[in-house]
Structure formats: structure tokens, C-alpha cells
Amino acid sequence: MLRTETYTVNFGPQHPATHGVFRVMLNLDGERIVKAEPVCGYLHRGVEKLAENRTYQQVIPYTDRLDYLAAGLQNQGYVETIEKLMEIEVPDRAEYLRIITAELSRIASHVLFVGVYALDIGAFTGFLLCFRERERILDLMEELTGSRMTYSYARIGGVAADAPEGWLDRVEKVVNDLPYYFDIYDDLISGNEIFQARTKYVGYLSAESAVDYSLSGPTLRGSGIDYDLRKAKPYSIYDRFNFEVPLGENGDCFDRYFCRILEMRQSVYILQQAIEQIRETDGPIMAKVPKVLKPPKGEAYHEIESSKGILGYYVVSDGSNKPYRVHVRRPSFVNLGFLDEMCRGGLVADLVAILGSIDIVLGEVDC
Amino acid sequence: MFGKGLVKGLNVTWKEFWSKKFTVQYPDEQHTKPPRFHGKFQLNSDACIACGLCANACPNGVIKIESEKVNKKKYLTKYVMNIQYCLFCGMCVEACNKGALRFTQEHDMSQYFYKDIPLVFVDREAPKPDPETENKEKDDDKSKKAGKAPEKEGQ
Numbered sequence: 434m435l436r437t438e439t440y441t442v443n444f445g446p447q448h449p450a451t452h453g454v455f456r457v458m459l460n461l462d463g464e465r466i467v468k469a470e471p472v473c474g475y476l477h478r479g480v481e482k483l484a485e486n487r488t489y490q491q492v493i494p495y496t497d498r499l500d501y502l503a504a505g506l507q508n509q510g511y512v513e514t515i516e517k518l519m520e521i522e523v524p525d526r527a528e529y530l531r532i533i534t535a536e537l538s539r540i541a542s543h544v545l546f547v548g549v550y551a552l553d554i555g556a557f558t559g560f561l562l563c564f565r566e567r568e569r570i571l572d573l574m575e576e577l578t579g580s581r582m583t584y585s586y587a588r589i590g591g592v593a594a595d596a597p598e599g600w601l602d603r604v605e606k607v608v609n610d611l612p613y614y615f616d617i618y619d620d621l622i623s624g625n626e627i628f629q630a631r632t633k634y635v636g637y638l639s640a641e642s643a644v645d646y647s648l649s650g651p652t653l654r655g656s657g658i659d660y661d662l663r664k665a666k667p668y669s670i671y672d673r674f675n676f677e678v679p680l681g682e683n684g685d686c687f688d689r690y691f692c693r694i695l696e697m698r699q700s701v702y703i704l705q706q707a708i709e710q711i712r713e714t715d716g717p718i719m720a721k722v723p724k725v726l727k728p729p730k731g732e733a734y735h736e737i738e739s740s741k742g743i744l745g746y747y748v749v750s751d752g753s754n755k756p757y758r759v760h761v762r763r764p765s766f767v768n769l770g771f772l773d774e775m776c777r778g779g780l781v782a783d784l785v786a787i788l789g790s791i792d793i794v795l796g797e798v799d800c
Numbered sequence: 801m802f803g804k805g806l807v808k809g810l811n812v813t814w815k816e817f818w819s820k821k822f823t824v825q826y827p828d829e830q831h832t833k834p835p836r837f838h839g840k841f842q843l844n845s846d847a848c849i850a851c852g853l854c855a856n857a858c859p860n861g862v863i864k865i866e867s868e869k870v871n872k873k874k875y876l877t878k879y880v881m882n883i884q885y886c887l888f889c890g891m892c893v894e895a896c897n898k899g900a901l902r903f904t905q906e907h908d909m910s911q912y913f914y915k916d917i918p919l920v921f922v923d924r925e926a927p928k929p930d931p932e933t934e935n936k937e938k939d940d941d942k943s944k945k946a947g948k949a950p951e952k953e954g955q
Contacts, residue, residue: 487859490857490891491857491858491859491891492859493889494859494887494889494891495859497889558813562816565822568822575833575834575836575837576834576836577836578836579834579836579837579838579890579903580838580888580890583887583888583889585887585889585890585891593890593894594836597834597835597836617812620808620809620811620812621808621809621812621813622809624804624805624808624809625805625806625809626802626803626804626805626806627806629805
């Protein structure tokens with residue numbers, strides 16, 4: 434019987450479509466992918482190990498550097514874990530400020546995803562267009578936290594600083610403007626036939642295997658599984674907001690992409706409600722927390738819905754002022770596990786579309 | 801109908817073409833930076849009491865402080881920030897009780913040579929202690945620190 438031989442091609446680590454330094458070892462049969470083996474670790478900095486030599490508060494800036502596109506969410510996940518460990522009650526106003534930063538981070542991350550995904554598919558205009566909106570959100574965050582990407586805003590027991598004067602009005606203005614931009618994305622990118630041809634029915638992910646591989650976030654919801662931690666197990670004060678969990682139907686790249694667009698619209702609803710409610714909430718922004726934190730012996734695991742999926746922190750305390758062990762369950766890393774099966778039988782060009790649709794951040798994958 | 805999406809997209813492009821331009825011609829023009837901007841650090845060395853809270857708060861051990869006891873008071877002799885390891889998280893500024901350490905709006909800190917990178921805020925000799933107060937202290941309690949100061953005088 435006549436057959437062709439397969440050959441191996443390295444995709445990355447220095448390839449812009451991998452969104453960083455990430456390598457996929459492709460086993461190809463002609464243009465078709467036989468096997469795609471992800472190789473990660475090129476951006477490994479040992480954040481988990483570094484955390485063992487830092488006090489509990491000093492770990493916060495390192496969490497920024499995991500998913501640097503949505504640092505607000507990373508901070509929130511970590512501090513909530515320590516608060517769970519120490520049983521600290523956080524003041525209401527601080528909770529609202531955290532929700533606002535978290536949802537703004539989520540939108541900033543998704544907006545960048547839309548742009549970068551358009552770039553992956555080959556539309557450079559989409560990439561630059563989306564930066565404009567992201568910039569407005571980053572400006573707001575800069576005003577609140579002083580940094581554009583690595584916020585380090587959440588503190589154990591509250592937040593670092595209260596909102597500056599008039600900040601909430603400016604957030605409201607940006608938030609109210611955002612749906613108009615999302616319509617533009619729909620017109621320019623989602624509705625584009627070329628974009629649809631490249632993403633529809635590509636990278637199929639069945640609902641069963643998505644659950645089996647414990648995928649999470651929009652990657653999971655794109656396959657039609659209704660599991661959003663904000664709804665399923667409301668943490669923080671998410672039970673006070675009305676919102677829906679957008680779902681995909683087919684489980685292909687387009688659904689995963691479109692899920693994020695719809696999710697941004699839901700984030701806008703949450704933000705509008707949060708701004709309305711925070712105006713009626715006055716009070717401290719920090720709980721009474723000792724300067725030297727010494728959580729009791731024990732361990733805590735807490736997870737939140739990050740922009741990429743379920744972000745979990747596992748912290749073990751030995752009673753000293755430094756954590757004995759910190760482990761991060763990174764959604765990008767877990768979601769990558771299914772890359773191989775999604776790619777099989779597809780073209781090399783599809784790999785770019787699939788990898789983009791999982792929305793990985795290498796800082797988080799390698800940790 | 802095929803091509804409808806493309807026409808819609810072109811329509812967006814057409815509209816955006818006439819909209820306001822967002823590009824800022826850096827470095828000729830610059831964005832205004834908010835007051836909380838995490839830029840270059842500034843130390844008010846008169847306000848600093850060399851307590852070392854900032855150095856302890858720093859996750860990366862960026863700040864190096866040296867001080868000497870003069871007249872029973874800590875006198876700041878050296879304050880160096882190895883800014884190349886700085887995360888700009890703001891923990892040090894937050895830790896400072898005296899408001900001595902602050903962020904400024906300045907953001908261009910790049911240097912041509914590695915040795916120029918550390919921010920040396922204070923590098924000075926401790927002043928000679930005032931003999932009158934010194935003697936008074938000596939009488940009050942003959943601690944080691946009080947005895948150390950006269951050695952300096954002889955130098």
C-alpha cells in the first residue's frame with residue numbers, strides 16, 4: 434500500500450502566533466496534522482517557588498505576572514484565598530472596587546483576545562482597532578492603581594486605595610460606551626465571511642471531552658456547558674448581580690470566540706450594577722488586618738472565574754509569616770491539554786486558529 | 801448573501817476613517833499621567849528616619865539602607881534602590897509612615913551603563929555628634945552606642 438511518511442515540524446517557540454514563547458511539535462502528514470505536542474516552560478519563572486520566600490503580602494505583585502492581561506483577576510484570586518485561610522471579612526466597598534477592577538480586567542483581556550484573534554486569522558486592522566478600547570480601560574486602571582498592567586491593587590483584607598474623585602463617573606462613561614464598540618467588532622470581525630470560513634467548524638471540542646479534560650472558561654462554555662463560577666458558586670459578591678452566562682452551540686473556534694464577545698456584554702451589565710451599588714456603599718476599604726500576617730496552620734483552596742477559565746490558588750500555611758506552599762491552578766495551562774485532539778486532522782493554518790481560540794497567556798501557562 | 805459581511809466591515813472602516821485620531825506623537829507629545837502613576841521614585845531624605853519599613857516591604861529586596869547612630873538618633877547614611885529589580889508594585893511607598901518615599905511622574909529611567917541604573921538617593925557621611933549632647937547622653941547612660949560616637953571624633 435502506498436503511504437506518505439510523516440515528518441516533524443517545530444511550531445515556535447519564537448513564533449508570533451503562539452502568543453509568546455511556546456512550542457508545538459507538529460507531526461505532519463503533508464499539510465495535515467497527525468499529532469500536535471505542546472511543549473511549554475520557556476517562560477517559567479518559578480512564581481510558586483518565589484512565593485515561599487516572600488511574606489503573604491509580598492506575593493501579590495508576583496500574581497500580576499501570571500496572567501498579565503488581566504492582573505486584577507489574579508490579585509483577587511490570591512487575596513481571597515488568604516482571606517479564606519485567615520477568615521477575614523472584607524468591607525463592602527472594597528469588594529465592589531475589586532469587582533469593578535476584576536470585570537474591567539476581564540473586558541480588557543477579552544478585547545485584546547478579539548484583536549489578537551483577528552490578527553491570528555490575518556486581519557491586522559482588527560488588532561489595532563481593539564487596542565483603542567483596551568487603552569481606555571488601561572487609562573482608568575492607571576488612574577486607580579498607578580500601573581497600566583501589573584496593578585497589584587488588591588490587598589489582603591481589602592484594596593490598596595480608594596477610587597480617586599470622579600473615577601467612578603469616568604468608569605461609567607467608558608462602560609456605557611463599550612457596547613457600541615462591541616457592535617463594531619461584530620460588524621467588522623464576527624460578521625466577516627473570511628473570518629467565519631477560517632473559524633467555523635474548526636477545532637471541534639465536544640462537551641463530554643471538555644468536561645473530561647476539566648477545561649474551563651469560555652473554552653468550556655463554547656461547547657455548551659453552562660459552568661461559570663460566578664453563577665455556579667458565587668464568590669465575593671457576585672450573587673448581588675444579575676447576569677447571564679453566554680454559551681456556544683457547536684464547540685468550534687467561532688463559538689469560543691463569540692462566547693467571549695457575549696461575555697464582555699455581560700461584564701458591562703455587571704459593571705453598571707456594581708457602579709450603581711458602590712455609590713450607595715460608603716465605608717472603609719481595608720479590614721482590620723495585622724501588619725505582620727501569620728495565618729493559622731492549615732491550607733486553603735479558592736477558585737475564581739478568571740478571563741481564561743477557573744483560576745485556583747492553593748496555599749498551605751505553617752503558621753509563619755511566609756506561605757509554606759503556593760500552588761496556582763492556571764486555566765491557560767489546563768486548557769492547553771486538549772490542543773492535540775483539537776488539532777488532529779486539521780491543517781497547519783487551523784492550528785493557529787485553534788491555539789488563538791483557547792486564548793492562552795504564556796505567563797500563566799509556564800507560571 | 802455572500803459578501804454582506806465584508807461590505808458591513810468596509811462600512812465600519814469608512815466611518816472610522818473620518819473619526820477622531822487617537823495617536824499621540826510620542827515623544828513630542830505625551831499623555832498626561834495620573835497622580836498615582838508609578839514612575840521614578842523620589843526620597844525626601846530629611847523626612848526619612850531610616851526605619852527600614854520600605855526595605856522590609858519590598859518583595860525583591862531592591863532597597864538598601866544604611867544608617868548610623870548619631871546623638872541617639874538614626875542618621876541615614878545610604879539609601880540605594882537597585883531599580884533594575886524593581887517591580888513597581890508600590891509596597892515601599894505604601895509602607896512609608898513619614899511620606900518620605902514617593903512616586904513621581906517621570907518614567908524614562910533607562911541608562912546607557914549598568915552602573916548608572918541604581919538610584920542613589922543618599923550617600924553621605926554621618927555628621928560629627930554635638931559634644932554637649934554627647935556628654936549629656938554619656939552621663940545619662942553609658943551604653944555602647946554612646947561610646948562609639950567619640951571614636952568618630954578622633955578620626
